Amino acid sequence: MATIFDIAALADTSKSTVSRVISGHGYVSSDTRKRVLAAMKTLDYVPNQLARQLKAQRTQTIGFLMHEYAPVVGDFVNYFTQAAQAKQYRVNIYQTATATDELAVLNRLMTHEIDAVFILTRCNPWDKIIPYTRFGPIATWQRIDSDKIYSSYLDHYPLYRQILDYLATQGVTKIGHVFNDPKAVNTQARLQALVEFQQAAPQIDNSWQYFYQFQAQAGQQAAETWLTTPQPPSAVVIYADFVAAEFIATLRAHGKRVPEDCRVFGFDNSVFSQLMAISTVDAQLPKQAHNAFTSLYNTINQTTEPYQELTPKLIFRETC
Structure with a gap:
């Protein structure tokens, strides 16, 4: 099993620099950070003891990723942030226009700059995203049958x-x-x-x-x-x-x-x-957003907060 010393050696840097990258605290140059992250991926390194030490220093922040904006997205963001605020969590919005942008945010999960990620719309294939669940919970609005990522989709x-x-x-x-x-x-x-x-x-x-x-x-x-x-x-x-x-x-x-x-x-x-x-x-957007946040919250805190049952239905008004 790779250690923090192995990461430092492969990235040609010091143990303390690797620790700063993993913890998200302290200055690290962009080039050095890239080398450390690349070394972590190469050695399949998952922070364990250090992660446990950082557990009490959670950021209380969820990264919310979206590829594009549409009016319904604004509604979903509003409902999601309301659920987060009720549990004293912040939500950082990232408009990930490219696959590279998306991976950059997921790297923040690896380095503990955020506690969890919600993906409204994605750029990368799931096989590139799922490995990041080792570093924190991920949920999505998109349909995916996975035991690694929670999906709040509606059929x-x-x-x-x-x-x-x-x-x-x-x-x-x-x-x-x-x-x-x-x-x-x-x-x-x-x-x-x-x-x-x-x-x-x-x-x-x-x-x-x-x-x-x-x-x-x-x-x-x-x-x-x-x-x-x-x-x-x-x-x-x-x-x-x-x-x-x-x-x-x-x-x-x-x-x-x-x-x-x-x-x-x-x-x-x-x-x-x-x-x-x-x-x-x-489509029960408030409940979908609530359940998405709840899945992340439960995983982070090892709790069993209840989910809300979705009961979608047709609504008939004047146009049909």
Whole structure:
């Protein structure tokens, strides 16, 4: 088993410098820090005795990582920080635009500059992220089946199927779909629901489908496409309330009526759906955020704080 002396020798530095890197206290130059971290990875070093000594000196800080910003992200951050503040924890927000940025924050977990990490959206593959759980707990909003990382995801398959089944009972014969990134797990779950729905109701036209990686202007662009479609769908299911709100606003700006000309169903039950009376899915964001923080808190403190049961449901308002 590698020791702190082995790390110092490989990194060509002193034991005290390695200790400063691991503890996160005291100055270490950028180049030296990189050499020490590289040596720790090469030797598969996991701080043990030193980590136990530092246990009473926790930072009470959670690193919150997100690849991109969207309005629903702001809601989630708010709920997550509220849960953290209730337990006297701070939350540092890191906008990790690249895989390198993300690994830099995870290295802070290795050096005990933060106690835990929550990954809202990731850049690196899971096989690069999971090894960091040796240094502290990691949770995510994304779907992952792992005994190393807690996931507060919500399965979109049954919810999307419920929306489609409802529209079918309302006599809708042509349904449009505005999806997020096709590679996203939630999008794949919705697509699977759509495939099975098409098998059960082949008489309904679901060919109007568009994908948008980012929320900004996605609703406007989808609405403009709807307006130029010769026979547009009479109902459109949209992956986020913000996008749905922009879609509706664009249609109305062109003299179209919702739901008379086009029914719209959103997702999230955010403030946008509440203000614009959009039918949507209550995704229970406050409970998802609470459970994500609770998983980190329990692991850090070896406690058994209870989780909140998720009970998502469709909410019917004026647009559908």
